Amino acid sequence: ARPLPVERLAAVAGMSTSSFHQHFRAVTSLSPLQFQKQLRLIEARRLMLSEGKTASSAAFAVGYESVSQFTREYGRLFGRTPVRDTKEARGRTLAAA
Secondary structure, rough: OOOOHHHHHHHHHHHOOHHHHHHHHHHHHHOOHHHHHHHHHHHHHHHHOOOOOOHHHHHHHHOOOOOHHHHHHHHHOOOOOOHHOOOOOOHHHHOOO
């Protein structure tokens, strides 16, 4: 679960690194690294909700070495801590059932 180097992605796309950055941002509104980070956080959330993993085990599973860094970045993306988010999401699921 390590980020792919942008240089490698650019080479696969047959572009220079700067051109790849420009095209990628034009399509996604994110840099390639921001996009990869977002995918990792979404996958961690899925692991916590569907597989019952703890925040720390999900963080390590998607490649974070620091749980505190994971928690900060998770909060920026989802607006709450991993524990609070998963509790609220599970509560919504149970209420809908």
